[in-house]
Amino acid sequence: MSEGQTTRQLVVFSLGDEEYALPITQVHEIIRYTEPRSVASDVDWVRGVISLRGKIVPVYDLASRLGFASERKESAKIVIVETATDMAGVIVDDVEEVLTVESAQIEDVPAADNESIEAIAKIDDRLVILLNPAGIFASAGTIAGSGEPSGNGVADLVHA
Amino acid sequence: MDTSEYLPMFLAESREHLQELNLAVVRIEENPDDRETVDEIFRIAHSLKGMSATMGFAAIAALTHQMEDVFELLRQRADGLSREAVDVLFKCLDALEAAVEEIATDGAEQLDPEPLVEQLKGLVRERTPEQELDRIGGVELPDLPTVGELVDGTRVVHVVADLSDEALMPSVRAFMLFQALGELGEVIGSIPAQDGVEQFQGHRLEAWVASDREDDVIERAAAGVSDVERVVVEEADGLPAPPSRETLSAEAADVEPVVVAAGGGNGGDPTANGDGGAAAAAPARRAGAANHAHAGATVRVDAERLDQLMHFMGELVIHRTVVETLAGDADVPGLQQAIQDLARSSQALQAMVMQVRMIPVEAVFLRFPRLVRDLSSKLGKEVELQLVGQETELDRTVVDALGDPLVHLVRNALDHGLEPPQEREAAGKPRTGVLEISARHAGGNVIISVRDDGRGVDPARVAQKAFERGLISEEAIPTVDSQRAAELLFTAGFSTAETTSDISGRGVGMDAVQAKIRELGGEVIVSSELGAGMEAQIRLPLTLAIMSALLVEAEQMPFAIPLDRVERTLRLEDHAVRSVAGSRMLVLRDGVLPLIDAGDALAGRCMPSGEAHDHAVIVRGRDRRLALAVGTLVGQRELVTRPLPPEVSDRAAVSGGAVLSNGEIALIVDCDALTARSPEAVPVS
Incomplete structure (x- = not known):
């Protein structure tokens, strides 16, 4: 984000009253919400698993991952996020648009102690929270071992 | 020139060759006049030498070359090799294995061949000068520089020239050939060595030439030497072996990148290697050398690709069942027939994919003759190893994972199960103990069993130890029978060896075997009878997918x-x-x-x-x-x-x-x- 003219393409989706985004390069696909097959998990935001063309992929409840509760909307979608090593679905209320954002519009999060949040994009009067895909996975992996819920401070940040 | 892309292949093949050599040497020790095995030893040793020389691993090449001299004794003597000679050979094989593993970790060989070469020379000196003259070809291993030192644009070709039987002065022809090759590039190595040509009496000349000239130019130059009957010029930047005295195995031939056979000038592009080159190589080779008729019959495939194939096959099966379900509700003429055809083809494909992944369990069994020989002589025990059902096929992943648990069981049987000869005689048993490793299919399972006719498990001793380890209560001690005792051996926390011996100890108990097999979805069933031996049965699903x-x-x-x-x-x-x-x-x-x-x-x-x-x-x-x-x-x-x-x-x-x-x-x-x-x-x- 040092150069003024670089742009990023983001997939923007709604969750509760807020807008979130993921870099388009790491969105594998978006599917309509289907009830995941529930599995026992030590991570409380894991809603279960779905089959994506034969592969079994975990589904995260993004709202509870970020620390707040959310009603399941009629329009809900599952965004399949992909990193170099992991693939998972995150449940969102609806996918709104693909936005091209100037890097100048993106600001680091003050006190970003939440690993799933990378930055905030200010577009006119909208605030879009840019998520860090790797961060979403990272804690799921570590938590799975310890059984210790995390994400402290997220709520403060999101509702601030 | 960069040979690094061939390194994985070199490593895999070297390990394979070394295992085969280990096995062949054990076999020849038992059966000195087995010509087939002698020929096999030569073929493998030669491939290994060629491969390592090509890759620039001079120490391995030097050592294998010297080993060939010892193997030569096998051809001359009916009574085979002395125990001492076999021991030295095994020492060499171990050193080679270590060297290959070092290459795998650091990319460089650390082997110092000199001490072993000296020992090998000591064995060979017994030969008479006449026998020495009888030897065809090999005199000294050429001084091979590392291939990496070559200037860009230059590559190493391996030239094999056969002199006609009428050639009266092979040494002169050898000299002429090396001269001719020297004009086109630098002869960096040869058999015979260039300064040893005077003694050369054979009919086959081999040379490694660093040159920037086309293969067919080199080939023509070599063929132009009088009495040279046949020339094969190969790109030496691939793997492996120079095709020489013995027929290469079909597999080895398949992975050779580019082979330009005499007369077949169609493979002149030295950059064509890898998959495409291998495909092109097979026909060229066939044209040039009749004894390689089987080249092209087998193809080596990266194991990962097999896994992917299996993965996609699985997806196909899933999609098919989805389509079948949907088609049940649809009313389209001909759809049902089409679905049936699809099902049939996909089932055939599935069966084929499964079969491609199956390899004989022999791949694991092969390491045991050597292991058993070494361990039994170390322990002073006499053991006859019987391998049964080596052709039994298993999914590749299972075979790969089976090695360690089996080694563990075999070590345990040799260390603790089988008795020393005197003890066996005293018990009225034959001096030589029997260790049987067998594999067979049983329904959807494969059963692999390790059975010995040793002393079996002593329930009283095992019960006592299990109690000391807190595995059973004191009251339970008298209830432990042979069966229960054998099971206790496989319980976590029960280590059989009091002092960890270097044979079965290593700090892990038999429960490691149990854990590994369970990971594979299988189970271990043990049974034992005091005084009559013990059997461990590994029961595995035929396929895991x-x-x-x-x-x-x-x-x-x-x-x-x-x-x-x-x-x-x-x-x-x-x-x-x-x-x-x-x-x-x-x-x-x-x-x-x-x-x-x-x-x-x-x-x-x-x-x-x-x-x-x-x-x-x-x-x-x-x-x-x-x-x-x-x-x-x-x-x-x-x-x-x-x-x-x-x-x-x-x-x-x-x-x-x-x-x-x-x-x-x-x-x-x-x-x-x-x-x-x-x-x-x-x-x-």
Whole structure:
């Protein structure tokens, strides 16, 4: 984000009253919400698993991952996020648009102690929270071992 | 020139060659006049030498070359090799193995061949000068520089020239040939060595030439030398071996990148290597050398590609079942026929893919002759090793994982099971003990057994030790019989060796075997009779990827129970359920089994059960049975198993998932985990 003219393409989706985004390069696909097959998990935001063309992929409840509760909307979608090593679905209320954002519009999060949040994009009067895909996975992996819920401070940040 | 892209292939082939050599030498020690094995030894040693020289590993090449001299003794003497010679050869093989592993880790060889070469020379000196003259070809291994030092644009070709039988002065021809090659580039190595040509009496000349000239130019120059009957010029920047005295194995031939045979000038592009080059090489080779007629019959495939093939095959099976289900509702003329055709082709394809992944269990067994020989001589025991059913085929992944557990069992049998000769004689047994490693198919399983006729497990001693280790209570000591004792050996925390010996010790007990096999979805069953020996049976599923399962529903969610673990199913209302110490128990005619609710045990949480579970499935765990209460019995299915993501808790007794034809995911029940955590079963028949 040092150069003024670089742009990023983001997939923007709604969750509760807020807008979130993921870099388009790491969105594998978006599917309509289907009830995941529930599995026992030590991570409380894991809603279960779905089959994506034969592969079994975990589904995260993004709202509870970020620390707040959310009603399941009629329009809900599952965004399949992909990193170099992991693939998972995150449940969102609806996918709104693909936005091209100037890097100048993106600001680091003050006190970003939440690993799933990378930055905030200010577009006119909208605030879009840019998520860090790797961060979403990272804690799921570590938590799975310890059984210790995390994400402290997220709520403060999101509702601030 | 960069040879690094060939390194993995070099490593894989070298390991293979070394294993084969180990085996062949053991065989020749027992059976000195086995010509076939002698020829095999030559072929392998020669390939190994050529490969390592090409890759620039001069020390390995030098050592193998010197070993060839010792092998030559085999051809001359009917009485085979002395024990001492065999020991030195084994030492060399070990050094080569170590060198190959070093290359694998650091990319450079650390081997100092000199001490071993000296020892080998000592063995060979017994030869008479006449025999020395009889030798064809090899005099000194050429001084090969590392290939990496070459200037860009230059590559190394391997030239093999055969002189006609009428050639009167082979040494002169050799000189002329090397001269001719020297004009086109630098002769960096040769057999015979350039300064040793005067003594050359053979008919085959080999040279490695660093040159920037076309292959056919080199070939023409070599063929222009009088008495040269046949020339083969090969790109030496690939793998492996110079084709020489012996026929190369078909596999070895297949991975050679570019081979330009005499007369076949179509492979002149030195950059064509890898897959395309290999394909082009086979026909060229066939044209040039009749004895390589089988080249092209086999293809080496990266194991990872096989896994991918299997993965896509699995997807295909899933999609097919989806299409089949959809087609059931559709009314399109000809659709049913098309679906049937699709099903047939896809089943044939599936069978083929499964078969491609199968390799003979021999791949694991091969290491044992050498291992048993070394261990038994170290322990002062006399052992006859019998390998049975080596051709039994198993999924590649299973074969790969089987090595360590088997080595463990074999070491244990040799160390603790079999007695020294005197003790055996005193017990009225033959001096030589028998160790049998066998493999066979049994239904959907493969059974691999390690059996010895040694002293067996002493229940009293094992019981005492198990008590000391806190594995059993004092009262239980007298109840330990041979069977129970053998099982105790495989329990975690019970190490058989009091002082960790370097043979079976290594700090891990037999429970490591148990753990590994269970990881593979198999089980170990041990039996023993005091004084008569012990047998460990490893029972493994034939393939790990597609399984037959009983599909059931609990809490409206599908679960799949591996069919080979299902004993029978029954309706709960026909049987009495009692509460014993807070746990539910199912009373059957042949025993009382713990009754576990599938929802609790498998979904990992106690959900208020909305429905009554009417059915029970009796499943067999590792060492006991239990009844699993489920809602509905759906039926038998062939399922493609898939790993579950790591987020799925260890608390749930599930080992994987499978996508059903309606797109739902069934969790596969891990019967061993289920029984392991169930309440202590009431003893059953």
